[in-house]
Amino acid sequence: MPLYHNDDQAMLADTARGFIAEEGNIAKQLRHWRDRDCKDGFGHGLWKQMAEMGFTGMLVSEADGGLGMGHVEAGIVLEEIGRNLTPSPFLTSSVLAATALNHGSDDIKGRYLPGLIAGDHVFAVAIDETAKHRPSRIATRAEKSGNGFRLTGSKSFVIQGSSADMIVVAARTSGADDDADGITLFAVPKDASGMSHDAVRLVDTSMATHTKFDGVELDGDAVIGEIDGGRAVLDAMLLAGRVGAAAEGVGVASGAMDMTVDYLKQRKQFGKLIGEFQALQHRASHLYSEVEIARAVTIKAQQLLDAGSQQADLMASVAKAKVAKTARLAVQEGVQMHGGIGMTDEYDIGLYMKRDRALAEFLGDAYFHANRVAELSGY
Amino acid sequence: MADLETFRSETRAWLEANCPAEMREPVRDEDDIYWGGRRATFKNDAQKAWFEACLAKGYTVPAWPKEYGGAGLSPEQAKVLREEMGRISARPPLSSFGIWMLGPALLHFGTEGQKQRFLNEIARGEIRWCQGYSEPGSGSDLVSLQTYGDDQGDHWIVNGQKVWTSYADQADWIFCLVRTDKTDKYKGITFMLYDMASEGVSTKPILLISGNSPFCETFFDNVKVPKSYGDDCPAYVGQVNRGWDVAKYLLGHEREMISGAGGGDRTAAIGAAMKRASARTGDDVDPVLRAELAMFDVDALAYTAMGEKFLDEIKVGKAHPAQPNMMKYVGTELNKRRHELMMAVGGSRSLEWDSEDTGGGKPARGWLRTKANSIEGGTSEVMLNVIAKRILDLPGA
Numbered sequence: 001m002p003l004y005h006n007d008d009q010a011m012l013a014d015t016a017r018g019f020i021a022e023e024g025n026i027a028k029q030l031r032h033w034r035d036r037d038c039k040d041g042f043g044h045g046l047w048k049q050m051a052e053m054g055f056t057g058m059l060v061s062e063a064d065g066g067l068g069m070g071h072v073e074a075g076i077v078l079e080e081i082g083r084n085l086t087p088s089p090f091l092t093s094s095v096l097a098a099t100a101l102n103h104g105s106d107d108i109k110g111r112y113l114p115g116l117i118a119g120d121h122v123f124a125v126a127i128d129e130t131a132k133h134r135p136s137r138i139a140t141r142a143e144k145s146g147n148g149f150r151l152t153g154s155k156s157f158v159i160q161g162s163s164a165d166m167i168v169v170a171a172r173t174s175g176a177d178d179d180a181d182g183i184t185l186f187a188v189p190k191d192a193s194g195m196s197h198d199a200v201r202l203v204d205t206s207m208a209t210h211t212k213f214d215g216v217e218l219d220g221d222a223v224i225g226e227i228d229g230g231r232a233v234l235d236a237m238l239l240a241g242r243v244g245a246a247a248e249g250v251g252v253a254s255g256a257m258d259m260t261v262d263y264l265k266q267r268k269q270f271g272k273l274i275g276e277f278q279a280l281q282h283r284a285s286h287l288y289s290e291v292e293i294a295r296a297v298t299i300k301a302q303q304l305l306d307a308g309s310q311q312a313d314l315m316a317s318v319a320k321a322k323v324a325k326t327a328r329l330a331v332q333e334g335v336q337m338h339g340g341i342g343m344t345d346e347y348d349i350g351l352y353m354k355r356d357r358a359l360a361e362f363l364g365d366a367y368f369h370a371n372r373v374a375e376l377s378g379y
Numbered sequence: 380m381a382d383l384e385t386f387r388s389e390t391r392a393w394l395e396a397n398c399p400a401e402m403r404e405p406v407r408d409e410d411d412i413y414w415g416g417r418r419a420t421f422k423n424d425a426q427k428a429w430f431e432a433c434l435a436k437g438y439t440v441p442a443w444p445k446e447y448g449g450a451g452l453s454p455e456q457a458k459v460l461r462e463e464m465g466r467i468s469a470r471p472p473l474s475s476f477g478i479w480m481l482g483p484a485l486l487h488f489g490t491e492g493q494k495q496r497f498l499n500e501i502a503r504g505e506i507r508w509c510q511g512y513s514e515p516g517s518g519s520d521l522v523s524l525q526t527y528g529d530d531q532g533d534h535w536i537v538n539g540q541k542v543w544t545s546y547a548d549q550a551d552w553i554f555c556l557v558r559t560d561k562t563d564k565y566k567g568i569t570f571m572l573y574d575m576a577s578e579g580v581s582t583k584p585i586l587l588i589s590g591n592s593p594f595c596e597t598f599f600d601n602v603k604v605p606k607s608y609g610d611d612c613p614a615y616v617g618q619v620n621r622g623w624d625v626a627k628y629l630l631g632h633e634r635e636m637i638s639g640a641g642g643g644d645r646t647a648a649i650g651a652a653m654k655r656a657s658a659r660t661g662d663d664v665d666p667v668l669r670a671e672l673a674m675f676d677v678d679a680l681a682y683t684a685m686g687e688k689f690l691d692e693i694k695v696g697k698a699h700p701a702q703p704n705m706m707k708y709v710g711t712e713l714n715k716r717r718h719e720l721m722m723a724v725g726g727s728r729s730l731e732w733d734s735e736d737t738g739g740g741k742p743a744r745g746w747l748r749t750k751a752n753s754i755e756g757g758t759s760e761v762m763l764n765v766i767a768k769r770i771l772d773l774p775g776a
C-alpha cells in the first residue's frame with residue numbers, strides 16, 4: 001500500500017480539516033473552556049457535533065453501529081485535533097476505549113457503544129499507576145466476590161476521569177504486580193460506589209484524575225474480554241492509543257511549525273523580515289524535515305496496524321518516539337523564534353508547547369518508546 | 380495487485396536461483412562494488428555471475444525501457460524487486476554514475492540516438508562515466524563555473540579545470556558542465572559528453588583523509604569536443620547553452636541517490652547488530668551508548684518510512700519537487716551519525732588503520748568517508764537553503 005492517503009482518505013482529510021478548523025479552533029474550544037474554568041476541560045457540544053460527523057464511532061464496526069474505519073482514518077481526525085489543540089475525548093473514548101469495547105461481549109458493546117457513537121457519552125481509560133507510563137506493572141487488584149469482583153487500588157493520569165460516563169480499568173485478577181498474565185479489563189460505570197476522583201488540571205488545561213478504588217463492587221458483566229486474559233486487549237488498546245497519539249502529535253508539531261514559519265514572514269527586525277536570517281531559515285528547514293519524517297512514520301504505523309502486521313508494534317513505538325521528539329523540537333523552536341511574544345498567554349504558540357508536554361507523556365514518552373524499540377529489536 | 384504478487388514470487392524464485400551467496404552480503408567497501416567500464420575486472424566469479432544474470436534479465440537498470448537495456452519494470456514492480464533484493468541483502472549488480480545520473484538525464488532530455496547508444500552502453504556496463512561539475516572556484520555556487528568551450532563551428536575547444544571529479548582516473552567518459560556563453564550566467568552552460576581519452580584531458584588523484592583517492596583534479600587543455608557523434612547523437616544533452624536545466628534536473632537525482640531513500644544499509648537500524656558485534660569481541664555496550672543507539676534507531680526507522688513515502692509519492696507526482704533536498708539532508712546526516720556510533724561501539728579496534736583484523740581499517744576509513752556525504756552533491760547547508768526557499772517560501776532565501 002502506498003504511504004499516502006487514498007482518494008477516500010484524502011476526502012475525509014479535507015472534511016476533517018475544515019470542520020475542526022471551524023468548530024474546534026483554539027478560540028472556540030481551548031481558550032473558551034479554559035477561560036471559563038470548565039471542569040470537564042472540553043466541550044460536550046463539539047463532541048455531539050463530532051458524533052454527527054461520524055467521527056465518534058469511526059473504529060467501531062458497521063455491525064455495531066460505527067463506520068468500521070481504520071487507524072489511518074482515525075489518525076486523520078487526530079492530526080486535525082492536534083493542529084487545533086482541540087480538547088476532546090476522541091483519543092480516549094473513540095480510540096482507546098472503543099478498541100477495548102470492540103474486544104468485549106455483545107452485551108457490553110450494546111451497553112456502551114451506542115452512547116459513544118451518539119456523542120452522548122465519554123469514556124476514560126485507567127492504566128497508569130505511577131507518574132510514568134509502566135503498563136507492564138499493574139498492581140490494582142480485582143478480587144472475586146460473589147458473582148463479581150471487588151476492585152481495590154489507584155490509578156493516575158486518568159484523562160477526563162471525572163467527566164467520564166465509564167472508565168476502562170486495567171486490574172490484576174491473579175499473579176504478581178509485574179506478571180504479564182492475570183490482567184482483566186473492567187468497564188467501571190461513573191456512579192460505582194467506592195470510586196473517588198481527585199481531579200487535577202494539567203499544564204495544557206486538560207483535566208485528569210487520580211482515581212481510587214476502595215472495594216468497588218462490580219458485576220461479572222463489567223468484564224471486557226477474558227478474565228485473566230486482559231493483557232492482549234490492553235496491548236491492543238495501547239497500540240491503537242499510541243498510534244493515535246502519534247497522529248495527534250504530528251498535528252501539534254505541524255500546527256506549531258506553520259505558525260512559526262508564518263511569523264518568520266511577518267516580523268521585521270534590523271530592517272528585514274526575520275525569515276531572511278539564514279540562522280533561522282536553517283532551523284526552520286530542519287524542523288520541516290523532521291515533521292515530514294514524523295508524518296511518514298506515523299502513516300506507516302497506521303497502515304501496519306490496519307493490516308494486522310506483526311511489525312505494527314515496533315513501528316508504533318518508533319512513531320510515538322519520533323513524533324514526541326519532533327513535536328518537542330517544533331514547540332521549542334516555535335517559542336524561541338517568536339521572541340518575547342512567544343512567552344505571552346495571548347499568543348497561541350505557548351499553548352502548543354503545553355499541549356505537546358502533556359501529549360508526549362501520554363502512553364509513554366520518547367524515552368520510553370526508544371527503549372522499547374531497543375528491546376523489541378533485541379538489545 | 381494479483382499480478383504484482385505473482386511478480387513478487389517469480390522475482391523471489393529468480394533471485395533464489397541466480398543471486399550467489401557471496402552477493403548477499405551488504406557492500407562493505409569500494410572493492411565490493413562493480414562499476415563496469417572499459418578497464419573493469421570482476422573481483423570474483425560470484426560478482427561476474429551475478430552481473431551476467433542481471434544483464435540478461437535487464438536488471439542492471441530494471442526500470443529503464445527494454446530497448447535501452449532495461450527490463451521495463453513499472454514503478455510498482457521496481458519497488459517489489461528492490462524489496463526482494465533488500466530482503467536477501469542482494470548487492471547491486473552494477474553501480475555507476477551512468478545509471479544514477481547520466482541515464483536519468485538522457486531518459487528525460489536525450490535524443491533517440493543518444494538513448495540508443497549511451498543508455499545501452501551504460502546498461503551493459505561497457506562505459507564508465509564521471510561527473511565534471513565542480514571547479515576550484517565553483518562548489519556550492521556551481522553556476523559560477525569557468526571551464527570554457529570555444530565554439531569552432533563543428534566542435535568546441537575546451538579549456539579549464541574541474542575538481543573532486545569522482546573516479547575521473549578510472550572513468551571512460553565524462554559528462555561535463557562547460558561555459559559556452561560568458562554573457563549569461565545561467566543560460567551560458569552546455570552539458571557536454573566526451574571521451575576521457577581525448578587529447579588534452581588529464582587527471583590527478585587527490586588523497587583524502589580516509590587514505591583513499593576516489594577522486595581527482597581534472598584538467599582540460601585544448602580538448603577538442605565534436606558537436607556530434609553521428610546521426611541524431613549530439614555531444615551535448617538538451618540544448619546548447621541550456622545545460623543548467625539538465626544539471627538542475629540531475630542534482631535532484633543525485634540527491635535522491637545519496638539520501639539512501641531506496642532503503643538499504645544507509646537507513647537501517649543498527650542497535651541489534653552493534654550489540655552482537657560488541658559481544659563477539661567480548662565487549663559490552665555502555666547504557667548511555669545503548670540509549671543513543673536506540674534514539675538513532677528511532678530516527679533511522681522513521682527515515683526509512685520517509686524514504687518509502689517519498690518514492691511512493693514521486694511515482695504519482697505527489698512529492699514536492701524540492702523534496703530530494705530534504706531527503707539528502709536528513710539521510711546524509713543520519714549516515715554520519717550511524718558511523719560515529721559504530722566507531723564508539725567498536726572502541727580501540729575501530730581505530731586500527733591497516734590491520735588484517737579490520738580489513739585494512741575499514742571501520743575508520745568508512746567513518747571518515749561518510750563525512751563527505753553531507754558535502755558531495757550539495758552540502759547540508761545548501762540543502763537547508765533550498766528547503767527554506769522552495770518549500771517554506773521564506774523571504775530572501
Ligand SMILES: Cc1cc2nc3c(=O)[nH]c(=O)nc-3n(C[C@H](O)[C@H](O)[C@H](O)COP(=O)(O)OP(=O)(O)OC[C@H]3O[C@@H](n4cnc5c(N)ncnc54)[C@H](O)[C@@H]3O)c2cc1C
Nearest residue numbers: 510511512513518519543544545751754755756757758760
Ligand atoms: C566525496 C565527494 C565526491 C564528489 N564527487 C564529485 C564529482 O564526481 N563531480 C563533481 O563535479 N563534484 C564532486 N564533488 C564536489 C561537491 O559537489 C562539492 O564539494 C560541493 O558542491 C561543495 O563545494 P565546495 O567543496 O567548493 O565547498 P564550498 O561551496 O566552498 O563550501 C564550504 C562551506 O560553506 C558552506 N556554504 C557555501 N555556500 C553557502 C551558503 N550559500 N549558505 C550557507 N553555507 C554555505 C558549505 O555548506 C560548506 O560548509 C564531490 C565531493 C565529495 C566530498
